[in-house]
Amino acid sequence: HPVLHKLDDIPKLPDDFLExxxxxxxxEAIRIMKREVGDEVAIIGGIIGPFTIAGAMLDAVPILKATIKSPDKIHPFLEIGEQAGTLLGKALIDAGADLIAVEDMQASPDLIAPKSYQKLEVEYQRRQVEALDVPVIIHICGNVDKIIPFMEDTCCAAISIEPKSDVRVARKILGPEGILIGGVDTAKTLFMKGPEEVRAGSIEQIEMGLDILAPGCAIAPGTPIENLLEMVKVAREYKYD
Incomplete structure (x- = not known):
């Protein structure tokens, strides 16, 4: 996508955003899933988080530099990012979504300092969680060990992590009440290995403290369906404490 704005611009949410x-x-895809399988499984609608939308409007390098040099200039873009994601989230809920998963890739500690995440992003994620009338899952890519306490401050229903993060660290921070999702490596395990390795990796992640077994990130095209089915089988068979 072309870069839409510069830091000194005042962004606006288009009136026809949902169109x-x-x-x-x-x-429409959510409507179809709700109609076809809504009585059997939970329907999860996905939206992009405020910081990542802001990054799409400004481009990656300018927004990353701004987190250090001029963080106040990012707030108008975070505001639009939150509004856009919330508007879409509400539309997905109206269409039948039972939960909303917020993917905020650019808010990763691999890209911005944990303190920048705390000071810039947490408030907008919290607003989004409060505005949506269903449980909200927040997923941030990379090793999020250092920002788990800040993610918890968003009041989201569950935190989704990928294998770069340590499940045991997250579990210690969240305590027994926090809900932790994720774990299975989508590239090294689900995509490149077979069902036996998927089963072993799934059980390992659950035993380290996961509450809900899921892919650690987006599933790559071409991932063997038998690997995905094996992961689901483990989740159904495993006797959670």
Whole structure:
């Protein structure tokens, strides 16, 4: 996508936001899933988080530099990012989503300092969680060990992590009440290995403290379906404490 704005701009949310691009198809897909399998499984709608939307409007390098040099200039873009994600989230809920998963890739500690995440992003994620009337899952890529306490401050229903993070660290911070999702490596395990390795990796992650077994990130095209089915089988068979 072309860069839309510069840091000194004042961004605005388009009036026809929900009619743009593939958004109508995304909403319709939720309707179809709700109609076809809504009585059997939970329907999860996905939205992008405020910082990542802000990064799409400004481009990666300018927003990353701004977290250090001029963080106050990012707030108008975070505001729009929160509004856009919340608007889409509400539309997905109306279409039948039982939960909303917020993917905020650029808010990763691999890209911005933990303190920048705390000072810039947490408040907007909290607003989003409060505005959506279903449980909200927050997923941030990379090793999020250092920001787990700040992610908890968003009041989200569950935190999703990938294998770069240590499940045991997250479990210690969240305590027994916090809900932890994720664990299975989507590239090294689900994509490149077989069902036996998927089963072993899934059990290992659960035993380290996961509450809900899931892919650690987006599933790569071409991932063997038998690997995904094996992961589901483990989740159904495992006797959680």
């Amino acid at each position: 743009r691009g593939r958004i109508p198809q995304l909403i």
